[in-house]
Amino acid sequence: MNRTHLLPMTLLAALLLPAAARGADSAAQVAWELSPYRVEVLIAIDSRAGLSRGETAELLDQLTSRAENVAGGGWKLTVRPAPASLRSALLADLAALPAEALPAASLSGDKVLVVGVKPALAGIAVQVREYDATARAWNGLRTREVGQPENLPQVVLDALFAAFGPQGRIETVEGNTATVRLRAGALGRRDGALPLLADGVVFRPLLVTSDASGAAAGPPQAIPWTYLVPTGVRGSLVTCRIESGLAGPPLPEFHPSQLRLALASQGGQGSTKLKLVSQGTGAPLAGYEVVALPGTGETKPQPLGRSDRQGIVAIPSGTEGVRIVVLRQGDEILARVPIAPGLASELTLPLPDASQRLAVETALAEIADGLVDLAARREALAARVRIAVAKSDVEPALKLVQQLRDLPAADPWLTRLDQAQPLLAAVDAASRKRLEGRIADLRQLAETLIADKPVERLEAELKAASAGK
Numbered sequence: 034m035n036r037t038h039l040l041p042m043t044l045l046a047a048l049l050l051p052a053a054a055r056g057a058d059s060a061a062q063v064a065w066e067l068s069p070y071r072v073e074v075l076i077a078i079d080s081r082a083g084l085s086r087g088e089t090a091e092l093l094d095q096l097t098s099r100a101e102n103v104a105g106g107g108w109k110l111t112v113r114p115a116p117a118s119l120r121s122a123l124l125a126d127l128a129a130l131p132a133e134a135l136p137a138a139s140l141s142g143d144k145v146l147v148v149g150v151k152p153a154l155a156g157i158a159v160q161v162r163e164y165d166a167t168a169r170a171w172n173g174l175r176t177r178e179v180g181q182p183e184n185l186p187q188v189v190l191d192a193l194f195a196a197f198g199p200q201g202r203i204e205t206v207e208g209n210t211a212t213v214r215l216r217a218g219a220l221g222r223r224d225g226a227l228p229l230l231a232d233g234v235v236f237r238p239l240l241v242t243s244d245a246s247g248a249a250a251g252p253p254q255a256i257p258w259t260y261l262v263p264t265g266v267r268g269s270l271v272t273c274r275i276e277s278g279l280a281g282p283p284l285p286e287f288h289p290s291q292l293r294l295a296l297a298s299q300g301g302q303g304s305t306k307l308k309l310v311s312q313g314t315g316a317p318l319a320g321y322e323v324v325a326l327p328g329t330g331e332t333k334p335q336p337l338g339r340s341d342r343q344g345i346v347a348i349p350s351g352t353e354g355v356r357i358v359v360l361r362q363g364d365e366i367l368a369r370v371p372i373a374p375g376l377a378s379e380l381t382l383p384l385p386d387a388s389q390r391l392a393v394e395t396a397l398a399e400i401a402d403g404l405v406d407l408a409a410r411r412e413a414l415a416a417r418v419r420i421a422v423a424k425s426d427v428e429p430a431l432k433l434v435q436q437l438r439d440l441p442a443a444d445p446w447l448t449r450l451d452q453a454q455p456l457l458a459a460v461d462a463a464s465r466k467r468l469e470g471r472i473a474d475l476r477q478l479a480e481t482l483i484a485d486k487p488v489e490r491l492e493a494e495l496k497a498a499s500a501g502k
Contacts, residue, residue, distance in 0.1 A: 218269025317344030
């Protein structure tokens with residue numbers, strides 16, 4: 034080949050490569066938006082709910098046909114009775130159902146929706162909960178009640194779609210904003226009134242190892258204390274505000290072998306117990322103040338109480354899917370974390386144990402009070418001595434000087450400061466820096482009081498006054 038052709042070929046390759054990369058990205062985008070969910074519904078019906086065998090079979094058939102009519106091509110659906118090994122658990126408490134109890138075959142798909150139908154005071158109660166096999170995470174529990182059995186299929190269907198959490202792929206992250214592309218977002222739903230994303234939904238970000246095609250190929254890694262709150266939807270793209278309690282950027286940069294997954298969650302019903310424990314020992318932290326910052330439609334922070342002896346405080350739902358909770362001890366803010374109430378029954382948050390910090394702060398407050406009181410009493414007596422000297426009242430002046438001499442010395446306070454210094458080793462870094470500055474200021478005050486000799490100075494003034502007299 035002639036060397037004169039090398040440069041144009043190199044330039045051509047450089048120009049074609051970005052286009053090829055864009056083509057690969059576009060193909061992956063289309064594949065993601067056109068990938069339907071493999072959904073399996075496992076349903077258990079309590080015999081006391083009053084459904085005959087024929088009505089039960091009809092319910093299963095209607096769920097299949099109605100769900101397909103609503104979801105269109107977005108779902109590849111299978112509806113079947115729960116196996117005997119799972120039946121009692123579905124009719125007991127879905128909120129406590131472990132993922133290990135689900136059939137292994139069901140976990141080969143994308144979504145497992147478990148349904149429990151049982152009698153209630155007003156008719157029939159329906160409970161639905163979703164398990165996402167890719168994220169290996171439960172969604173919030175949805176509960177419905179129906180008075181007439183003929184309305185049961187529609188009520189169960191509504192609960193299924195309420196419990197369903199779409200998957201999203203995090204496309205871009207810029208500052209506090211992320212864009213999420215919804216899976217199967219290009220597969221239109223036959224029911225145009227059913228939105229791709231329901232109101233109040235938030236996303237939980239996860240990292241999943243992916244293969245060459247971009248599909249999940251490894252266990253998920255949840256990003257803790259982080260949620261993506263939708264602020265706008267345009268087609269399959271959702272713009273989100275990032276809320277995180279982590280220090281630094283919570284979402285890593287794009288990597289070709291890592292899928293940044295976002296799982297939509299609607300939360301649950303009720304509240305979430307937040308348990309505060311010590312970072313060092315895991316012991317419960319009691320007496321910590323918990324405040325929820327204002328959400329949409331709220332004008333001021335809402336005090337949620339203090340952690341009890343077990344370190345627990347309840348976080349109720351607010352006006353938004355995520356509540357920003359601030360934890361304080363005294364005037365110090367220890368943490369600011371987002372919580373989706375009801376999504377989990379209980380969350381554990383390790384915090385620096387403030388007991389040692391409080392002990393040091395209490396000791397320093399006593400030392401400061403002692404030093405300030407000593408300085409004030411010295412100044413008051415010295416002023417009275419000078420007034421007596423100016424009036425040539427020698428006897429009262431001598432008595433005042435003796436009172437000044439009887440005042441306690443500042444040396445014991447300096448000793449207490451020396452004893453408090455080593456206690457800072459068990460205090461968190463931010464508090465330690467602040468307390469070290471306070472100790473330095475108090476040490477300077479104590480050393481100034483020790484160096485000052487008011488009795489000697491006043492006796493000299495009194496002697497000079499007597500000699501002049």
